[in-house]
Amino acid sequence: xxxxxxxxxxxxxxxxxxxxxxxxxxxxxxxxxxxxxxxxxxxxxxxxxxxxxxxxxxxxxxxxxxxxxxxxxxxxxxxxxxxxxxxxxxxxxxxxxxxxxxxxxxxxxxxxxxxxxxxxxxxxxxxxxxxxxxxxxxxxxxxxxxxxxxxxxxxxxxxxxxxxxxxxxxxxxxxxxxxxxxxxxxxxxxxxxxxxxxxxxxxxxxxxxxxxxxxxxxxxxxxxxxxxxxxxxxxxxxxxxxxxxxxxxxxxxxxxxxxxxxxxxxxxxxxxxxxxxxxxxxxxxxxxxxxxxxxxxxxxxxxxxxxxxxxxxxxxxxxxxxxxxxxxxxxxxxxxxxxxxxxxxxxxxxxxxxxxxxxxxxxxxxxxxxxxxxxxxxxxxxxxxxxxxxxxxxxxxxxxxxxxx
Numbered sequence: 205x206x207x208x209x210x211x212x213x214x215x216x217x218x219x220x221x222x223x224x225x226x227x228x229x230x231x232x233x234x235x236x237x238x239x240x241x242x243x244x245x246x247x248x249x250x251x252x253x254x255x256x257x258x259x260x261x262x263x264x265x266x267x268x269x270x271x272x273x274x275x276x277x278x279x280x281x282x283x284x285x286x287x288x289x290x291x292x293x294x295x296x297x298x299x300x301x302x303x304x305x306x307x308x309x310x311x312x313x314x315x316x317x318x319x320x321x322x323x324x325x326x327x328x329x330x331x332x333x334x335x336x337x338x339x340x341x342x343x344x345x346x347x348x349x350x351x352x353x354x355x356x357x358x359x360x361x362x363x364x365x366x367x368x369x370x371x372x373x374x375x376x377x378x379x380x381x382x383x384x385x386x387x388x389x390x391x392x393x394x395x396x397x398x399x400x401x402x403x404x405x406x407x408x409x410x411x412x413x414x415x416x417x418x419x420x421x422x423x424x425x426x427x428x429x430x431x432x433x434x435x436x437x438x439x440x441x442x443x444x445x446x447x448x449x450x451x452x453x454x455x456x457x458x459x460x461x462x463x464x465x466x467x468x469x470x471x472x473x474x475x476x477x478x479x480x481x482x483x484x485x486x487x488x489x490x491x492x493x494x495x496x497x498x499x500x501x502x503x504x505x506x507x508x509x510x511x512x513x514x515x516x517x518x519x520x521x522x523x524x525x526x527x528x529x530x531x532x533x534x535x536x537x538x539x540x541x542x543x544x545x546x547x548x549x550x551x552x553x554x555x556x557x558x559x560x561x562x563x564x565x566x567x568x569x570x571x572x573x574x575x576x577x578x579x580x581x582x583x584x585x586x587x588x589x590x591x592x593x594x595x596x597x598x599x600x601x602x603x604x605x606x607x608x609x
Contacts, residue, residue, distance in 0.1 A: 239279060240272070240275050240276055240279055243275035243278055243279060244271055244272040244275035244276075246275075247263070247264050247265075247271040247274055247275050247278075247302070248263065248264070248265050248271045250263060251263045251266075251299075251300075251301065252300050252301070252302065252303035253303075255480075257453060257480060257481075258452075258453050258484070258495070258496060259299070259300040259480065259483075259484075260298060260299045260300070261299055261300050261301070262296075262297075262299035262300070262301050263301060264294070264296075264301050264302055264584075264588070265588070266301075267296040267297045267299060267301050268296070268297075268585065268588045269294065269296055269301060269302075269581075269584050269585050269588040270584040270585075270587045270588035271588075273580070273583065273584035273587060273588075274294075274302060274581070274584050277577065277580050277581070277584070278292075278304060281304075281306060281577070282306065285573075286573045286574065286576065286577050287548075287565070287567050287570040287571065287573060288307065288548075288565055288566035288567050288570060289306050289307075289548070289563065289564075289565050289574075289577070290305065290306060290307060290309040290313075290315065290564040290565055290566055291303075291304065291305045291306065291309055291315070291479045291562070291563070291564045292304050292306075292561075292562070292563055292577065292581075293479050293480065293482075293483050293560075293561070293562040294559065294560070294561055294562075294581060295483050295486070295487055295490075295559065295560040295561075295562075296557070296558065296559045296585065297558050297559075298487070298491070298558070300480070300483065303479075303480070305479075307566075309564075311478065311479075311480070312456075312478065313478065314456065314457065314458055314476040314477065314478060315476060315477065315478070315479060315482075315549070315564040316475075316476050316545075316547075316549075317473070317475045317476065317477060317482070317545050317549050318473045318545030318546040318547060318549055319422070319425075319472070319473050319543075319544060319545040319546060319549075320475070320482070320543045320544060320545040320549045320550075320551060321425075321459075321470065321471065321472060321473045321474060321475040321545070322425045322471075322472060322473070322525040322543070323485075323525045323526055323543030323551070324444070324448070324475060324485060324543070325425060325428050325429070325440065325471040325472075325525065326370060326428075326509055326524045326525035326526070327448060327485075327488075327489075327501045327505070327509075328428070328432060328440065328443055328444055328447070328448065328471075329341075329366065329370070329428055329431075329432070329524075330501055330502055330505030330506075330508075330509065330524075331443075331447045331448065331501060331502070331505075332431075332432060332435060332436065332443070333502075333505070334502045334505070335436075335447070337432075337435040337436045338366070338431065338435055340366075341365060341366045341367035341370065341508075342365050342366070342367065343365060343366050344362060344363065344364065344365055345361075345364045345365060345366060345368070345369060345374075345406075345427060345431075346361060346362055346364070346406070348430065348431050348434050348435070349402060349406060349427075349430065352402070352403055352406050352407075356407075358409070358410055360410055361376075361406070361410055361414075363414055364376070364414045365414070366431070367415075367524075368414045368415055368424075369424040369425070369427055369428065370509075370513075370523075370524040370525055371415075371418075371513040371514050371522055371523070371524065372418050372419060372420050372421055372424055372514070372516070372522055373412075373414060373415050373416065373417060373418060373419070373513070373514055374414055374419070374421065374424050375410050375411060375412040375413055375414040375415075375416070375417060375419070376405070376406075376408040376409070376410060376411070376419070376421065376423070376424070377391075377408045377409050377410075377411045377419070378391045378408060378419055378420070378421035378422070378423055378424070379391050380392040380420070380421075380422060381420070391408075391421075391422075391423065392422055395422070395423055395426070396463075399465050400464070400465050400466070401423070401426055401463070401464030401465065402426065402427060402430045402464060402466075402468075404423070405421075405423035405424070405426060405427055406427075408423065417514075418514045418515060418516045418517075418522060420516070420517075422472040422473065423472075425471055425472040425473075425525065426463070426464060426470075426471055426472045428440075428471045429463075429464070429468040429469035429470065429471035429472075430464075430466075430468045432468070432469070432471070433468040433469065439461045439467075439468060439469045440459060440461070440468065440469030440470070440471045441457075441459035441461055441469055444459065447500075448485075448500060448501070451495065451498060451500050452481070452484050452485070452488070452495055452500060453484075454477070454481045454484065456478060456481075457475065457476060457477050457478075457481065458475070458476040459474055459475045459476070460474035461474075473545065473546075479562050479564055482551050482562045482564075483551070483560055483562045485543075485551060486543070486551040486552070486553055486560040486562060487560050488500050488501055488506075489501070489506050489509070489510070489526075489541070489553055490553045490555060490558070490559075490560055492506055493505065493506045505524075508523075508524060509523050509524035509525070509526055510523050510524075510526055510528065510541050510553075511523050512528045523541075525543075526541050526542065526543060527541065527542045527543075527544055528540075528541055529541075529542070531579055531582075533579050533582045533583045533586060534583050534586040534587055536586055538554065538556045538557070538582070539555070539556070540552060540553060540554050540555075540582070541553040541555075542578075546568060547565055547566060547567050547568040548563060548564070548565025548566070548567040548572055548574040549563070549564055549565065550562065550563040550564075550574055550578060552578050554582060554585070557582060557585045557586070559581075559582070559585055561578050561581050561582075563577060563578065
């Protein structure tokens with residue numbers, strides 16, 4: 205069982221490769237290869253099915269997305285160009301405009317989110333603060349776990365706050381990326397083999413001053429399930445059902461509560477949702493915490509969560525259990541945010557495009573290429589408004605244009 209998030213790769217070469225590939229995708233789309241005309245024609249006019257789940261539906265073109273570019277992308281997904289993609293959904297201007305499932309996956313399938321769960325848990329912490337269960341993000345973590353302060357307790361840990369856990373800056377030692385999950389040196393393997401996961405998490409040595417260094421830690425996120433349980437008396441799934449899933453009309457989900465002793469809920473990665481419901485959660489964050497005019501997540505919490513707090517991996521920053529990146533597509537540079545999980549699970553937010561993209565994948569054992577898909581969709585949203593004629597552009601011209609040279 206793995207919960208490792210995919211490492212973002214945003215070197216200059218990668219950004220250039222992605223931008224060029226997106227432009228070439230658009231050029232190939234204009235050529236009408238394979239079944240492209242048939243797919244494009246369907247996508248131009250056909251919206252996802254209207255179901256009784258709260259979503260307004262619309263067609264890609266009606267909301268300013270280049271249906272031909274999405275058709276080409278769909279064709280490449282079907283060909284396996286991005287490994288094992290299970291579903292792809294797009295929400296634009298508040299409407300579900302694209303919904304496709306691959307490899308036998310169905311709309312009703314509950315998909316394991318792995319570390320996307322961390323972002324959902326972050327929302328629960330914001331709600332718990334708003335409801336008065338938790339004082340603030342400045343609350344010392346140890347104030348919830350006083351029984352773990354034995355004679356070996358390092359008093360320097362007393363300054364670790366909830367905000368440090370949210371930003372992965374607790375300074376506590378953790379490494380789940382250097383070793384396989386079958387290797388006993390893997391921190392996740394060590395934690396899950398322990399009798400009390402919270403005790404294990406808090407017992408880790410301090411390797412950096414809290415607030416100064418990004419150390420991605422599933423153990424940090426697991427502590428939130430204990431905090432929610434100790435302050436509200438509810439397991440993470442019960443708290444979510446009352447304050448998040450219920451108001452969003454999410455009735456079909458699975459969230460393990462058996463992880464860690466004492467069992468308090470798998471707040472680090474134990475959640476399964478349907479992709480349409482993943483999109484709801486993403487849209488709530490895109491829409492200032494609101495769904496159908498009702499404030500679900502406090503608006504100030506959404507703002508605080510999506511604020512860059514610490515430099516993370518590559519060029520990515522980290523907020524309150526959300527990834528924050530900048531990329532350049534079709535000549536436009538924009539900021540985007542993502543909840544992401546091991547194997548290629550994504551809820552991506554593009555505020556400047558008023559768009560949410562959901563991907564679920566089975567890429568636990570294959571290289572991650574999901575960001576190429578997500579940025580291709582961003583490119584389609586841009587070119588849908590302003591078509592770009594690439595038929596007269598050479599690859600050198602495109603490369604120079606992408607880099608601004």
